[in-house]
Amino acid sequence: MSEIKVALLGFGTVGKGVYQVVQTHQKRLEAILHKKVRIVGILVQDETKQRDIQADILLSSNIEDILQISDLDIVMEAIVGVEPGYTYIRKAMERGLHVITANKELLAHKGYELKRKAQQHGVRLEYEAAVAGGIPIIRTLKHVLRVNETIKVEAILNGTSNFILSTMRENQAAFVDVLAVAQQKGYAEADPSNDIDGWDAFYKLMIISELLFGHQPAWDKVEVQGIRNIQYEHLLAAKSLDARMKHVATIEISGGKIHASVEPILIPKSHALYAVEGVNNAINVTGDVVGELSFQGPGAGALPTASAMLEDLISIYELKEVSSIPTAQTFVETNQLQEEEWLLVGSLDPVHQLHRLDQWEIPYGLSTITCTRVLANNELIKSIVKQCDQLEAFKMKHNFVSINQKVLA
Ligand SMILES: NC(=O)c1ccc[n+]([C@@H]2O[C@H](COP(=O)([O-])OP(=O)(O)OC[C@H]3O[C@@H](n4cnc5c(N)ncnc54)[C@H](OP(=O)(O)O)[C@@H]3O)[C@@H](O)[C@H]2O)c1
The missing domain is CATH 3.30.360.10 (Dihydrodipicolinate Reductase; domain 2)
Structure with a gap:
C-alpha cells in the first residue's frame, strides 16, 4: 500500500496528539484513503528532550532537514506564534507540500498571504484546528x-x-x-x-x-x-x-x-x-x-485538535478546494454611534442624560446592586463608565422578551 508521508512541525500538546491518533486510527485512515499515513519527520526546538517516538522518524530542530525528507507530502504545523511557523510554512509550500496548521495567531496575521501562496504553488492550506479545536x-x-x-x-x-x-x-x-x-x-x-x-x-x-x-x-x-x-x-x-x-x-x-x-x-x-x-x-x-x-x-486539547487536523488531512485527498x-x-x-441596549451594573450618577428603560435593585449580602437598562451608543457608554468607578456596562444584543415582566414582578 502506498503512503502519505507527513512531517510534524512542533511536538507539544497538539503534535503528540496527532502522532497518537495516527497510530490508534491507522486502519480507519487506510480504509478511507487507501494509503498508509506515516509520520516521517518531527521538528522541535530542543532535540535533547526525551521523546517517545519510533526510531525511524527523523527528529530535528532544523527545518531544512525536515523539508529534505524524500517524497514528503504534507507538513502539519503546531508551533506557537507567528514565527517561525510563517517562514516554515512558506518554505514547505515552495517545495510543493500541502500544509495543515493549528496556529490561529499565525493565520490571523498571515492567513491571506499564505492562502495566496498555496494557490500559487498548487498546494492546500487547511486550518480546521485553528478555530474552535475539534468543532468542524x-x-x-x-x-x-x-x-x-x-x-x-x-x-x-x-x-x-x-x-x-x-x-x-x-x-x-x-x-x-x-x-x-x-x-x-x-x-x-x-x-x-x-x-x-x-x-x-x-x-x-x-x-x-x-x-x-x-x-x-x-x-x-x-x-x-x-x-x-x-x-x-x-x-x-x-x-x-x-x-x-x-x-x-x-x-x-x-x-x-x-x-x-x-x-x-x-x-x-x-x-x-x-x-x-x-x-x-x-x-x-x-x-x-x-x-x-x-x-x-x-475547543482545545490534544485529541480534539488532532481530530481536526487529521480530518483536514482526509479533506485534502477527498474534497476539492473551494x-x-x-x-x-x-x-x-459599523460606526460606534448606533444605539443599542445595555445593562449598567452599579450606581449611575443621575446627571447622566441616558435613555433609561428600567431600573431595579438586587439584594447582595447586606447591600444591593443597582441595575439599569439603557439605550445608548458605544461611545457614550464608554465615556460614562470611564467617569464612574463602580459602574460596568454590558451589551444586551438579544431579545429579552420577558424583561419588563421580570423586572416589574
Ligand atoms: N493546545 C491546544 O489545545 C491547541 C488547540 C488548538 C490550537 N492550538 C495551537 O497549536 C499550536 C501548538 O500548540 P501546543 O499547545 O501544542 O503548544 P506546545 O505544547 O507549547 O508545543 C509547541 C511545540 O513547538 C515546538 N517549537 C517551539 N518553538 C519552536 C521553534 N522555534 N522551532 C521548532 N519547534 C518549535 C516545541 O518544541 P520543544 O518540544 O522542543 O519545546 C513544541 O514541541 C499553537 O499555535 C496553538 O495556538 C493548540
Whole structure:
C-alpha cells in the first residue's frame, strides 16, 4: 500500500496528539484513503528532550532537514506564534507540500498571504484546528453552507474564559480565584492574557471573517474586551434577567456593513450559547436560507485538535478546494454611534442624560446592586463608565422578551 508521508512541525500538546491518533486510527485512515499515513519527520526546538517516538522518524530542530525528507507530502504545523511557523510554512509550500496548521495567531496575521501562496504553488492550506479545536466549523462554512450567505456568527471561542465565567457563577467566586484554579487545571497559561483579554478569540474571529468575506476588518475597528473586570455581582445582575454573562465573539453583516466584536455580553436563556459551560466552545451560525445552526464541543486539547487536523488531512485527498465567494457588500465597519441596549451594573450618577428603560435593585449580602437598562451608543457608554468607578456596562444584543415582566414582578 502506498503512503502519505507527513512531517510534524512542533511536538507539544497538539503534535503528540496527532502522532497518537495516527497510530490508534491507522486502519480507519487506510480504509478511507487507501494509503498508509506515516509520520516521517518531527521538528522541535530542543532535540535533547526525551521523546517517545519510533526510531525511524527523523527528529530535528532544523527545518531544512525536515523539508529534505524524500517524497514528503504534507507538513502539519503546531508551533506557537507567528514565527517561525510563517517562514516554515512558506518554505514547505515552495517545495510543493500541502500544509495543515493549528496556529490561529499565525493565520490571523498571515492567513491571506499564505492562502495566496498555496494557490500559487498548487498546494492546500487547511486550518480546521485553528478555530474552535475539534468543532468542524471551518469545513462547514467552506464546504457545507455554500448556497447560504452567512449573515452572522456568534461564538464562544475561548474555553478558558468560558470556564472562568461558568465557575465564578456556579461557585459564587471571584475572578482571581477562579483564574488560579484554571491555571492549576492547565486550562490557563502562566501568562493568561491571550485568553482572558480576548485576543485568542479575536484571532479566531479574524480567521472566520477572512473565510466568509475574503478579508478582515481593520483590527482597530474591532471592539475587543476581555473578562478581567467581571465580578460575581455582574453575573448576579445577568441572572436577574434570566441571562448569563458569556464572552462572545460576533461577526455580522447588516445593512451592507460588517461589525465584529469580542466582549462579555448578556445571553438570554432562550439562546443556544446560554447553556455552553466549562471549557467547551460553541458557534452559532445564521445563514440567510437555513436560519440558525448551533455547534458545540471541545475547543482545545490534544485529541480534539488532532481530530481536526487529521480530518483536514482526509479533506485534502477527498474534497476539492473551494473558491471563496466574494461578498457583494462593501466592507465597511459599523460606526460606534448606533444605539443599542445595555445593562449598567452599579450606581449611575443621575446627571447622566441616558435613555433609561428600567431600573431595579438586587439584594447582595447586606447591600444591593443597582441595575439599569439603557439605550445608548458605544461611545457614550464608554465615556460614562470611564467617569464612574463602580459602574460596568454590558451589551444586551438579544431579545429579552420577558424583561419588563421580570423586572416589574
Ligand atoms: N493546545 C491546544 O489545545 C491547541 C488547540 C488548538 C490550537 N492550538 C495551537 O497549536 C499550536 C501548538 O500548540 P501546543 O499547545 O501544542 O503548544 P506546545 O505544547 O507549547 O508545543 C509547541 C511545540 O513547538 C515546538 N517549537 C517551539 N518553538 C519552536 C521553534 N522555534 N522551532 C521548532 N519547534 C518549535 C516545541 O518544541 P520543544 O518540544 O522542543 O519545546 C513544541 O514541541 C499553537 O499555535 C496553538 O495556538 C493548540
